[in-house]
Amino acid sequence: AGDLASNELVVGDLNFSKNYVEQIQKVDREEIRRVADKYFHRDNLTITLLQPVVEKVAAKPEISLKKPPLINKYELLNGMTLLVRENHTLPTVFMQAVFKGGLRSENEKNNGLCEFTRRMLLKGTKTKTRQEIAQKIESLGGTINTYGGNNSFGCSVSVLKEDFDTGLEILADVIMNSTFPSEEIERERRIILAQIKAQEDDIFNATFKLFKETLFIHHPFRFQRIGSAQSIARITRADLIKYYNEFYVPNNMVLAVYGDVKASEVVKKLEQAFSNFEPRPLPLIQVPQELEPTQIRAATKYMEKKQALIMIGFQGIAIKSEDRYTFEVMTSILSGGGSRLFQSLRDELGLAYSVGSFSFIGLEDPGAYVFYVATAPEKIEAASDGLLEEIKKLITLEVSEDELNRAKKDLIGGETIRLETNQALAFQCALDELYGLDYQNFKRYASDINQVTKEDIRKVAAKYFDLASYTMVVVGPKEETQ
Secondary structure: OHHHHHHHHHHOOOOHHHHHHHHHHHOOHHHHHHHHHHHOOHHHOOOOOOOOOOOOOOOOOOOOOOOOOOEEEEEOOOOOEEEEEEOOOOOEEEEEEEEEOHHHHOOOOOOOHHHHHHHHOOOEEOOOEHHHHHHHHHHOOOEEEEEEOOOEEEEEEEEEHHHHHHHHHHHHHHHHHEOOOHHHHHHHHHHHHHHHHHHHOOHHHHHHHHHHHHHOOOOHHHOOOOOOHHHHHHOOHHHHHHHHHHHOOHHHEEEEEEEOOOHHHHHHHHHHHOOOOOOOOOOOOOOOOOOOOOOOEEEEEEOOOOOEEEEEEEEOOEOOOOOHHHHHHHHHHHOOOOOHHHHHHHHHOOOOOEEEEEEEOEOOOOOEEEEEEEEOHHHHHHHHHHHHHHHHHHHHOOOOHHHHHHHHHHHHHHHHHHOOOHHHHHHHHHHHHHOOOOOOHHHHHHHHHHOOOHHHHHHHHHHHOOOOOOEEEEEEOHHHHO
16 A cells, blocks of 8 residues: 555556566666666766775865756747756756646546546657657657646656757647547547556555545545546547647646757747647636535445555645645655654554555645555554544644654655656656746755744644544445444
8 A cells, every 4th residue: 555655646656566567577688788878878977985094184176066057947939938957967858848737627527538638649640650659759769758647737758869859849749739549549448447447446546536535525636537437438539639729738838858958959949849839728727616524524435355444634735835845744754664653553553554644735726635554454443543643643742853853854855866867857847837836946945844843743733634524434345344
C-alpha cells in the first residue's frame, strides 16, 4: 500500500512500479551503450578525493561558483507563455507543455474525457500515424510522453541538442494536428476499460476511490481520472475532438524549454512552429462547491484480500493556501520509515503492514488530507482507533524539535536534488506558472519550509482535522470488515 501511495503521489500512476519492472526487462546491450555514451564523458565527470590531513595545508585556490542559469519568460502573440532556461551542462533539450483542465473540468457523464484525450494525442496527426510518431522519436534516441492530472494535463519531448528542431516539430504537430483516428480510439478504449478493471481489483485503488466518493459529494474530485467503465463506454470521437479543440489552445498553455539552447533562438523557432496555433475563447469550468462535512462519514467495501486498508481523511487545501508548506512538513513528520505513524502503529503496537499520510491539493478548491493504514483484518478496530489517536495528538500536542528539524532537512534536501534535472525543473516551473504561483516559486521553497513552526503544525491540525466530522472508509474481507 505504501508503494501504491507513493506511485500515486509522485507520478500519478498507481501501476508505476509494475511498469518500471517491465521497462527494465526491455533494456538491451545497445540501449546500455547509448546511455553510457550519452552520460559517461569528461564534461559530465565529477571527482571527489579524500586525503589524510597534513600539518602544512596549501593555500586554498579561489573557487568561482557559477550562478544557476536564469529562466526567461516570454508571452507569444497567440497567448502562449514560454519559459526558457539555458543549461549547457549536457547536450540535451527538454520541452514540457502544460494546460489547465484535468479531472476538475469533467462531470459524471464525461468522466475520463481528459485522460482519454491526452492518450489519443500520440495516436496520429495530419501527417503521421501512431507508428510513425513512435518510430521518429525513437530514431532520435528521444522520448515523448503525455500526462493527465486533477487540475492539468500536458505533453513533453526530450531530445539531444542537435535534434531540437525535429523534436519541436513533433511536439507542435501532436498539440495542433491530432486527428483521433476511429480505429485508434477503439483500441485505446479497450485498454482503458481493462485498466479500470485492474484498478477495481487493487485494494489501495479501491479504498482511495471509495474515500473520494465518500468525502466529495458534488466536486469532480469524487471521480477517477481514468474514468468509469460507463463513462468511457459512452465517450465518442466527437467528444474527444471537442475537448481537444476547447482546451488545447495557446492561451491555455505554458511551454517550458530547458537545456542546451539559446533563448533568443528558441523564441524565434517557437513562433514559427506554432504560427498557425490560434487562440480561442476558453470554456468556463463550473466546479460545484463542496461544503465541509458536518458529521462523520463512513463507508465499507468488501474485497477478498488477506489484508484490510483503512483511510481516514478531511477536506484539505487549495494550491495558494498559506498552510501549504505546513502540510508538507507535517506529512514528512508523519510518513515514511522511522516516522511518527510508523513507529507508533507498526513498531510499538504491531497494528500496521504499512502506514502513512498524504495530501492532494486543489487548484481553486479544497483537496483532501488522507491518513491510511494497512492492517490484518482482525485488527481493523484497533488500527483505526490508533490512527485516530495519532491525529488527536497532532491537534493537542506540539511535535518535537527533532521531528521538525529532520522533516525540514529532508524536504529541502529532497527538493534540491529533485529539481537538479531539466525535466523536473521545467515541469515544476511550467505548472507553477500555469497555476498562477509564478515560475520562480521554487526559489522560495527552502525559505517557506524553514518558516514553519511547531505551533503552526498544531494549529493547522486543529484547523483542518475535526474529529467530529472526519471521513473513514474500510476495505477488506467481509467477515472482519462488517
